[in-house]
Amino acid sequence: MASTRTNIMVCCGTGCLASESEKVLKNLEVIAKARGYxxxxxxxKTGCFGFCEQGPIVKVEPDNVFYVRVSPKDAKDIIDEHIIKGRKVERLLYMEPNENERIKKQEDMPFYKKQLRVALKNCGxxxxxDVYEYIALGGYEALGKAITKMTRDQVIDTVKRSGLRGRGGGGFPTGLKWEITKKQESDVKFMICNADEGDPGAFMDRSILEGDPHSVLEAMAIGAYAIGADKGIIYIRAEYPLAIARLNTALKQARELGLLGKNIFGTDFSFDINLKYGAGAFVCGEETALINSCEGKRGEPNFKPPYPAEEGYWGHPTCVNNVETFANIPSIIMKGADWFAAMGTERSKGTKVFALAGKINNVGLVEVPMGITLREIIFDIGGGIPKGKKFKAVQTGGPSGGVITEEGLDTPIDYDSLIERGSMMGSGGMIVMDEDDNMVNIAKFYLEFTMDEACGRCGPGRIGTKRLFEMLHKISSGKATMADxxxxxxxxYMVKDSSLCGLCQTAPNPVISTMKHFWDEYVALVKDEDHPQGEGRYVPKNKIGMKS
Amino acid sequence: MAGSPEKYKDRKKIQIKINDEDLTVPEGITILESAHEVGVKIPTLCHLDLHDLQLYNKTASCRVCMVELVDGGNQNRNKLVPACVTKAYEGMTIRTDTLRAINARRMAVELLLSNHPNECFTCPKNLECELQALAEELNVREIRWEGERMDYPKDFSSDAIVKDSNKCIYCRRCETGCNEIQTCGILSGIGRGFNAFVGPFANIPMVESSCTYCGQCVQVCPTAALTEVYHVDKVWEALNDPDKHVIVQTAPAIRVALGELFGMEAGTIVTGKMVTALKRMGFDAVFDTDFGADLTIMEEASELIYRIKNNKTLPILTNCCPAWVKFIEHQFPELLHVPSTCKSPHIMFGTIAKTYYAEKNGIDPDNIVVVSIMPCIAKKAEAKRPELTKDEHNNVDIVITTRELGAMIKEAGIEFNSLPDSEFDRPLGETTGASVIFGTAGGVIEAAIRTAYEWMTGETLENVEFEQLRGMEGVRKATVRIGDQDLKIGIASGLGNARVILEEIRDGKADYHAIEIMACPGGCIGGGGQPYHHGNHEIVKKRREAIYEEDRRKKIRKSHENQEILELYREYLGEPFGELAHKLLHTHFEERERI
Incomplete structure (x- = not known):
């Protein structure tokens, strides 16, 4: 990087790739070469910038100019105008929807202003x-520090004191999980990375794996050292081909440099990682189901206890952490527990990545400190609701969460405050609804998802979710009674109480929370003849054997 | 503490509370196991604990046993837990009687019923169905969740097992048994969510799978998702055909289990009543498969001695059990030279019925219908094997199970409990104690030893009871001294245990002379066609005791002393293991695919 005058960074995350960013990249290369530059x-080629709504994204450094919606034919202007003539391409600069001024710098954009990037720090x-770019920014230093200068207990203690909690949704303290796994007496232990991201609309894990794969490998090695594992598995859904390709490249590079494999950094610590591909079943994100799937068994959960930390992969103590959780680890090791714990709220430390979607201007991926309010995320970062519509509710926690309304917008968000509001953090999906959305249909949308994705093992999950969906269908078709x-x-409540695993225990949350906040919409569908509350009709994705 | 299972006996004692009752229990015990100590019955459905067989179904999936775990003073933090797998800990407080728990349990059944065919009246499991019983027990009065139901075609492809996936409640008991006990791996979860049910890989028809038809899945299925192919009507038809001479034979294990279907204690011996009932139903002759068993011993003991004396393949494996035969054909085709070539007792009997008996009584074998009453489902498929038909007729025409016989007796309006005793017909009705013990694991080999001993030594065997060959373990190894030779015997019941022994043989690590293998744990008394034990394996143990009791009652306890058998050889067959015997009483096996 040192010999060059200018870097042009082209987002090659899945979203931008879908809008031809690879062609943009090619064109830039060809034109730069043709002009002798x-x-x-x-x-x-970088990972995701997060501002997917405005992709493909191209950033020019050190000028700190941020171009949005760049098409392949814009490559010519970027080289000819910006690089050669030093004039910014005005039409490609971001324009804030509510203002008329184009913004050129990333940090001036409201979308980025309130963000705080730890897990996503290298993305984009x-x-x-290129492993050397990762190393140039301090990559693998944390691993070196952990295994050469810290004891296993010190690593665990640091993670514990940092207050890091599992980012996959459950929020279990990561350091404690490592400690429990470390305490198990066993010669064989496993460190598993859960990359089976499945919440509709959530793609933070994918972005990290696509944009900064080495951070996950490094963190897994640190965790493995701490718990005493010498083998790791990344369980990743096969629908993430780009993430898989980049992980494979990263694994190869890390092995070549001795950052994975035998006697890492000349110590007696050895660790290597295999990839296991999932077929995309949502339930395989549940750790016991994930382990079953890794073993080649049917992807369905087991009753806990025993927890994976006691009896996991092939019966050996196993620690399962999520991608985003891992992405925080190198910084915690390098900057210390106190630095991390200084961010966030009392019981939820650090940052959280959210995937903004639905009726919101700035769809994309954002990383914010815990304790930020939903209002800041939706209105400041997300740019508010399109077309001047009125905000109605936001669903956090994906299909496992619930809706939060206007009155909850100013609550500082963390794991516990969301649960208190009848929702949950989940993996960080955030779907915004406006005044046009009918909440019964919203509940139905989520139920259809969980019904389809339930493994079928337990009765409430298998049949209960189906009946919930059918009942919602009956209501939205105007055929239900108050008794229904x-x-x-x-x-x-029964499905929530009685299901075997987290998937179906949380599946009724969208129903429960919409009934709580929007009871009148349910009642209207029963009592009003013309269903004034909205679409009324909902065409299910699958035939469900009922006439609507 | 009286009822606490053995496995916890050395554990530390802890205090728990169930519905305000204080209770001292061993650490690690489940809530389900503890509750009955205080007179609390927690309903279960998927749960199955056959500890004798090491068969534990711990899927915790039906959610019918949910109880409320009380969290200190904060009622909001109470939660429901499944009693079957939740272990007690010091100070634990459980309530089974809260509205929340009662509703959850009832709704769990209500949900299952909402996806279950409403056909109890005509269901083969009517009044034997555990789901039906639960609906009553949990007071389900309405099903509020009418919606889509599973709609799969029934699988009638096999000659033994009917699979009706619409009745599958996905408890996975069958799968656990098929995989962990029988190691066949035929049944497993298929589909996802609402469409999940248990079946063979890719839901291929049962007949195309490597299923042995052992019927242990049928024995543990709580509903009628897995049942036997029903042959009762064929028997009635034959009995009412004036041109047919219908003879029936009953396996040794029937007489110690049939009474259960009429409310009798498990282990009640009902041989005499059973014979009377069969005669009243109109069978032209009522015979005993035990006769076929004695015949089997004549052949098998001869084969054993032949193999020992001529340094032929050892060990010899008994092959009375058709599920086991199919197992070795699918799973160990390279070992097909090891089993004895003898037909199974009821097939031998069928052959003799259509040859010797037919000739002796001047009946056209074409008009003879042989009905076998078996504790077994696999026998139904065995009787259809092409190599076991002679002159284009099955040696055995119809096979029905103990359960089907019970149904026929009821249907015929026979008051079984008050029937007088009768004797089996002659000449194929004389039997010995040796043949009776065929009904329990270890019995075939013990019977063979009783005969082989006397033939090899020329001495009289005084004590015919070989305790070293008796026991409920899955694999038993014993040595029997015969003259100057130690005979090493292996006994395995349950196909998983059979696999262990077969692997030893395959790897050249076994030095047995003879091995008995039965597919069903405990042998035929625990067969797939026996009255349902509903998870209570004590029943099977009582049948076993009754089998040995029946042996002790017999005057003749060695097969080769059965006078009618000797007469059969004298008049018709010639030498045991001789030319005609070989033609009529022996068979061969074929390699089958492993799917």
Whole structure:
């Protein structure tokens, strides 16, 4: 990077790739070369910038100019105007929807202003396919520090004191999980990375794996050292081909440099990682189901206890952590527990990545400190609701969460405050609804998802979710009675109470929370003849054997 | 503490509370196991604990046993837990009687019923169905969740097992048994969510799978998702055909289990009543498969001695059990030269019925219908094996199970409990104690030893009871001294245990002379066609005791002393293991695919 004058960073995350960012990259390279600037300008393929709504994203450094919605034919202007003539391409600069001024710098954009990037710190900054770029920004230093200068207990203690909690949804303290796994007496232990991201609309894990794969490998090695594992598995859904390709490249590079494998950094610590591909079943994100799937068994959960830390992969103590959780680890080791614990709220430390979607201007991936309010995320970062519509509710926690309304917008969000509000953190999906959305249909949308994704093992999950969905369908079709509403409520609580694993225990949350906040919409569908509350009709994705 | 299972006996004692009752229990015990100590019955459905067989179904999936775990003073933090797998800890407080728990349990059954065919009246499991019983027990009065139901075609492809996936409640008991006990791995979860049910890989028809038809899945299925192919009507038809001479034979294990279907204690011996009932139903002759068993011993003991004396393949494996035969054909085709070539007792009997008996009584074998009453489902498929038909007729025409016989007796309006005793017909009705013990694991080999001993030594065997060959373990190894030779015997019941022994043989690590293998744990008394034990294996143990009791009652306890058998050889067959015997009483096996 040192010999070049300018870096042009082209987002090659899945979203931007889908909008032809690879062609943008190619065109930039060809044109730069043709103009004789190949030596001076380095064109870098990066991971996701997060601002997917405005993709493809191209950033020019050190000028700190942020271009949005760049099409392949814009490459010519970026080279000819910006690089050669030093004039910014005005039409490609971001324009805030509520203002008329184009913004050129990333940090001036409201979307980035309130963000705080820890897990995503390298995403959009480095070429994820080049280990040296990762190393140049301090990569693998944390691993070196952990295994050469720290004891296993010190590593665990640091993570514990940092207050880091599992980012996959459960929020279990990571350090404690490592400690429990470390305490198990066994010669064989496993460190598993859960990359089976499945919440509709959530893609933070994918972005990290695509944009900064080495951070996960490094963190897994640190964790493995701490718990005493010498083998690791990344369980990743096969629908993430780009993430898989980049992980494979990263694994190869790390092995070549001795950052994975035997006697890492000349110590007696050895660790290597295999990839296991999931077929995309949502339930395989549940850790016992994930382990079953890794073993080649049917992907369905087991009753806990025993927890994986006691009896996991092939019966050996196993620690399962989520991608985003891992992505925080190197910084915690390098900057210390106190630095991390200084961010966030009393019981939820650090940052959280959210995937903003639905009726919101700035769809994309954002990382914010815990304790920020939903209002800041939706209105400041997310740019508010499109077309001047009125905000109605936001669903956090994906299909496992619930809706939060206007009155909850100013609550500082963390794991516990969301649960108190009848929702949950989940993996960080955040779907915004406006005044046009009918909440019964919203509940139905989520139930259809969980019904389809339930493994079928337990009765409440297998049949209960189906009946909840059918009942919602009956209500939204205007055929239900008040007694049906009562039955729906009872069933929702029963499924929550009685299901075997987290997937179906949380599946009724969208029903319970919409019934709590928008009871009148349910009642209207029962009592009003013309269903004034919205679409009314909902066409299910699958035939469900009922006439609507 | 009286009822606490053995496995916890050395554990530390802890205090728990169930519905305000204080209770001292061993650490690690489940809530379900503790509750009955205080007179609390927690309903279960998927749960199965056959500890004698090491068969534990711990899927915790039906959620019918949910109880409320009380969390200190904060009622909001109470939660429901499944009693079957939740272990007690010091100070634990459980309530089974809260509205929340009662509703959850009832709704769990209500949900299952909402996806279950409403056909109890005509269901083969009517009044034997555990789901039906639960609906009554949990007071389900309405099903509020009418919606889509599973709609799969029934699988009638096999000659033994009917699979009706619409009745599958996904308890996975069958799968656990098929995988962990029988190691066949035929049954497993298919589909996802609402469409999940248990079946063979990719839901291929049962007949195309490597299923042995042992029927242990049928024995543990709580509903009628897995049942036997029903042959009762065929028997009635034959009995009412004036041109047919219908003879029936009953396996040794029937007489110690049939009474259960009429409310009798498990282990009640009902041989005499059973014979009377069969005669009243109109069978032209009522015979005993025990006769076929004695015949089997004549052949098998001869084969054993032949193999020992001529340094032929050892060990010899008994092959009375058709599920086991199918198992070795699918799973160990390279070992097909090891089993004895003898037909199974009821097939031998069928052959003799259509040859010797037919000739002797001047009946056209074409008009003879042989009905076998078996504790077994696999026998139904065995009787259809092409190599076991002679002159284009099955040696055995119809096989029905103990349960089907019970149904026929009821249907015929026979008051079984008050029937007088009768004797089996002659000449194929004389039997020995040796043949009776065929009904329990270890019995075939013990019977063979009783005969082989006397033939090899020329001495009289005084004590015919070989305790070293008796026991409920899955694999038993014993040595029997015969003259100057130690005979090493292996006994395995349950196909998983059979696999262990077969692997030893395959790897050249076994030095047995003879091995008995039965597919069902405990042998035929625990067969797939026996009255349902509903998870209570004590029943099977009582049947076993009754089998040995029946042996002790017999005057003749060695197969080769059965006078009618000797007469059969004298008049018709010639030498045991001789030319005609070989033609009529022996068979062969074929390699089958492993799917």
């Amino acid at each position: 190949a030596e001076e300008v380095q064109i870098i 900054l480095i070429n994820p396919e 509403l009562d039955a729906l409520k009872q069933l929702a």
